Amino acid sequence: MNVLKTTVLLVGVVLFASGCVSTRRAVTHVRVESDKAFIAYAEWDQGFLSSFFGAKDRSRVKRCAINPDNSLNCVDAEDINRVLNPE
Numbered sequence: 001m002n003v004l005k006t007t008v009l010l011v012g013v014v015l016f017a018s019g020c021v022s023t024r025r026a027v028t029h030v031r032v033e034s035d036k037a038f039i040a041y042a043e044w045d046q047g048f049l050s051s052f053f054g055a056k057d058r059s060r061v062k063r064c065a066i067n068p069d070n071s072l073n074c075v076d077a078e079d080i081n082r083v084l085n086p087e
Helices: 002-018 078-084
Strands: 022-033 036-046 058-066 072-076
Touching: 022 058, 058 078
Parallel strands: none
Antiparallel strands: 022 036, 036 058, 058 072
8 A cells, every 4th residue: 555655646746747847938149130120049948857858948030020119020930940940
């Protein structure tokens, strides 16, 4: 019975820890050209188990249109992201 309780406890801890993963992002570069901008950033998953199995680092780029009111409309630059992250 002790083995069963210990196994259930360990499975519960692993399931709980694996659910506590958050995606982190850090902007690495911004380039502005007249009416458009490119935003490059690093993205990784951070959580309890990522210290054991490693974080999946990804490089991302967003292509943005600059509106007259200085707001941005951004979309993922899929062609660039495929080159940066050949998975």
